[in-house]
Amino acid sequence: MSLSLHPLIVLLFFPGGLFLLGSGMFYEWIDRKLVARYQNRLGPRWFQPLADVVKLLAKEEIIPQGVHPGLFIILPVIALASALTAALYTPLLGLQPYYSFQGDLIVTLYLLSVMTLSLGLAGANSINRFSLVGATRTITQLFSYEAPFMLALLGPAIAAGTWRIAGINEFAGQSLWMILTQPIGFIVALIGLMGKLELPPFDAPEAETEIVAGALTEYSGRGFALFRIGKNVELVVGLTLVSAFYLGGLMNPLEFVLKTLGLLLVMAGLQSLFARLRIDQTVGLWWRMGTLVALLQLLAIVIGRALPGLF
Amino acid sequence: MEAKEPKKFIVPIGPQHPALKEPGHFEFSVDGEIVTGASIRLGYVHRGIEKGTEQRNWIQNIYLLERVCGICSHVHAMAYTLGVEKLAGVTAPPRAQAIRELVAELERIHSHMLWLGVAAHEGGFDTLFMYSWRDREVVMDLLESLTGNRVHYSTNVLGGVKIDVTPELADTIRKGCDFLEERLQHYLRVVTTDETFLARTRGVGPMTLEQAELLGAVGPTARASGVTRDIRIDAPYASYAEFPVTVVTDNGGDLTARFVVRIKELFESCRVIRQILDNMPESELVAKVPRRIPAGETISRVEAPRGELFYYIKSGGGDRPERVKSRTPSLCNWSTISTVAVGHKLADMPMLLAGIDPCFSCNDRMIQIRRKGHEDQLWTWEQLRRYGIEYYR
Numbered sequence: 001m002s003l004s005l006h007p008l009i010v011l012l013f014f015p016g017g018l019f020l021l022g023s024g025m026f027y028e029w030i031d032r033k034l035v036a037r038y039q040n041r042l043g044p045r046w047f048q049p050l051a052d053v054v055k056l057l058a059k060e061e062i063i064p065q066g067v068h069p070g071l072f073i074i075l076p077v078i079a080l081a082s083a084l085t086a087a088l089y090t091p092l093l094g095l096q097p098y099y100s101f102q103g104d105l106i107v108t109l110y111l112l113s114v115m116t117l118s119l120g121l122a123g124a125n126s127i128n129r130f131s132l133v134g135a136t137r138t139i140t141q142l143f144s145y146e147a148p149f150m151l152a153l154l155g156p157a158i159a160a161g162t163w164r165i166a167g168i169n170e171f172a173g174q175s176l177w178m179i180l181t182q183p184i185g186f187i188v189a190l191i192g193l194m195g196k197l198e199l200p201p202f203d204a205p206e207a208e209t210e211i212v213a214g215a216l217t218e219y220s221g222r223g224f225a226l227f228r229i230g231k232n233v234e235l236v237v238g239l240t241l242v243s244a245f246y247l248g249g250l251m252n253p254l255e256f257v258l259k260t261l262g263l264l265l266v267m268a269g270l271q272s273l274f275a276r277l278r279i280d281q282t283v284g285l286w287w288r289m290g291t292l293v294a295l296l297q298l299l300a301i302v303i304g305r306a307l308p309g310l311f
Numbered sequence: 312m313e314a315k316e317p318k319k320f321i322v323p324i325g326p327q328h329p330a331l332k333e334p335g336h337f338e339f340s341v342d343g344e345i346v347t348g349a350s351i352r353l354g355y356v357h358r359g360i361e362k363g364t365e366q367r368n369w370i371q372n373i374y375l376l377e378r379v380c381g382i383c384s385h386v387h388a389m390a391y392t393l394g395v396e397k398l399a400g401v402t403a404p405p406r407a408q409a410i411r412e413l414v415a416e417l418e419r420i421h422s423h424m425l426w427l428g429v430a431a432h433e434g435g436f437d438t439l440f441m442y443s444w445r446d447r448e449v450v451m452d453l454l455e456s457l458t459g460n461r462v463h464y465s466t467n468v469l470g471g472v473k474i475d476v477t478p479e480l481a482d483t484i485r486k487g488c489d490f491l492e493e494r495l496q497h498y499l500r501v502v503t504t505d506e507t508f509l510a511r512t513r514g515v516g517p518m519t520l521e522q523a524e525l526l527g528a529v530g531p532t533a534r535a536s537g538v539t540r541d542i543r544i545d546a547p548y549a550s551y552a553e554f555p556v557t558v559v560t561d562n563g564g565d566l567t568a569r570f571v572v573r574i575k576e577l578f579e580s581c582r583v584i585r586q587i588l589d590n591m592p593e594s595e596l597v598a599k600v601p602r603r604i605p606a607g608e609t610i611s612r613v614e615a616p617r618g619e620l621f622y623y624i625k626s627g628g629g630d631r632p633e634r635v636k637s638r639t640p641s642l643c644n645w646s647t648i649s650t651v652a653v654g655h656k657l658a659d660m661p662m663l664l665a666g667i668d669p670c671f672s673c674n675d676r677m678i679q680i681r682r683k684g685h686e687d688q689l690w691t692w693e694q695l696r697r698y699g700i701e702y703y704r
Binding site: 130211276 | 320321322323324328329330341343344431432433434435436437438439441442445505507508510511656657658659660661
């Protein structure tokens with residue numbers, strides 16, 4: 001399904017801009033509500049994420065001593081912009097991506113990493129000790145989940161024979177759900193997404209009982225709000241990618257809503273099941289387990305595709 | 312060129328920090344994520360309660376001392392009243408002693424479950440935190456229906472207790488204990504089998520039996536290192552001689568052992584609560600205690616949820632004490648942290664801190680250090696007031 005809209009509308013309202021912000025907050029609310037219900041709490045009301053953002057935007061932004069003010073202001077903007085841009089290549093709401101070219105999968109993954117990089121830089125920019133430790137952990141975590149996450153998303157790409165997200169989405173819609181054919185890849189992708197979003201149990205970079213708020217300790221007001229929105233958008237984009245690749249493609253809005261929310265349900269469950277991993281445990285988990293099994297999976301796919309040609 | 316000492320990177324935790332529910336200051340010097348040194352500074356919540364007791368009469372002090380700690384309020388009042396009764400040569404009637412033990416054990420359940428939640432939260436396991444606090448509400452309700460209060464039970468009076476246990480109440484408590492035991496079995500299974508949780512607790516902060524003895528650790532912290540010391544058994548007070556508990560120890564010495572010891576202690580508490588309810592002695596609730604306590608001094612020791620609680624009480628024969636000194640268990644356990652912290656990851660610190668179940672407000676005392684060549688820093692009220700005004704000008 002595809003619509004033809006004016007580029008400005010695409011960027012500002014739908015599917016970019018307002019729609020993304022709105023859905024980001026909506027998914028954040030679902031996530032918080034689900035985790036709360038799993039934990040036997042009531043959870044926030046539906047407008048709580050919006051209220052948080054409004055409150056943060058209304059607050060004074062304090063630029064602390066010792067930071068580079070330019071970087072301090074521009075980093076949240078870059079983070080949000082890259083997350084928003086990444087969304088343009090993904091089949092949001094089950095519609096055709098608005099911009100699509102061979103290899104846009106790599107671009108999207110890169111743009112999603114820019115978000116984390118900005119977070120790390122924002123922490124390293126500060127002289128606050130909690131921020132510095134948080135930044136180190138953020139970047140360490142980036143290096144640990146990025147490779148397996150990428151490999152897990154390459155699996156479907158190789159199976160589909162294209163590195164175009166729209167192409168993979170179409171292929172996934174026509175063939176057997178790839179969660180069945182590549183179960184390991186799905187698990188690695190899902191957990192990698194949780195690592196990317198720094199959700200529990202991978203929330204060591206922002207472990208409040210150790211380092212307050214990690215890299216974002218010094219952020220308040222607008223900058224903090226932008227980072228939060230950026231993360232929400234990343235949540236939507238990440239869910240879209242994983243469910244498009246592994247849950248049989250996203251062909252219409254209904255499919256989109258059902259599949260991404262189903263995935264979020266599982267993710268919220270995983271968030272409430274475990275104790276927080278230490279950063280060394282996270283790195284160990286990803287490099288000893290995640291990367292290896294993702295590589296094995298990839299190898300199996302490559303062999304599986306090459307074998308019919310050989311005989 | 313002389314080698315420069317590498318500059319230490321110090322991560323401060325506190326006085327205000329999300330990991331701390333009460334103010335205390337901890338400085339961890341770290342090399343990357345590895346902690347190379349730890350220092351502890353207390354004294355942010357000094358309230359002058361010991362001095363305050365000298366201004367109040369024997370009865371008023373029960374209320375004041377109960378407010379030393381918001382979690383183990385009953386044991387403070389119990390230690391004090393037991394001490395004063397000893398000075399006055401009065402023994403509370405058996406039923407009163409049994410009720411004291413009953414409330415103390417219910418309080419232990421509430422305190423350990425609170426700790427379980429806090430420790431899980433420090434390790435980022437919020438689900439366990441929420442569940443254990445939800446179930447803790449059951450014992451809070453029991454305490455409320457028994458004493459009328461959720462926090463400061465004010466059960467004790469000099470010479471006895473002011474509440475009684477009716478048969479209906481006893482049934483409610485039995486039912487509550489059934490429920491709690493079932494839930495605690497579940498939590499015991501979680502803390503001993505959950506892989507991610509064990510990864511955060513197993514082998515973390517190991518303390519050997521020798522270290523525990525040397526550092527003077529008390530309570531569950533020491534018992535998790537194999538120290539068989541429990542005031543309830545070593546020097547029975549209230550009705551612990553009639554309704555004894557057995558000591559729970561573990562030889563692990565690490566955080567897992569502390570979780571296991573504390574949870575297992577609660578099974579023991581539930582058992583002894585049932586025993587008390589089934590064999591409640593019949594007697595008066597209060598014995599008469601004179602308004603003026605004969606001159607003398609005494610000590611009174613009880614086993615608080617966190618370990619040995621020690622009271623020293625001195626009477627000059629008047630209607631108010633001359634000196635009341637309390638030594639709370641958290642104070643004894645602090646040194647274990649600074650010793651075992653070195654070499655651990657920064658991420659382990661909050662759990663290690665929580666591992667001794669610290670209570671800050673109850674262990675802040677004024678300490679006067681006398682050094683040679685320095686005059687005593689004894690200030691009058693007027694000097695102190697002027698200092699305060701100058702400081703904030």
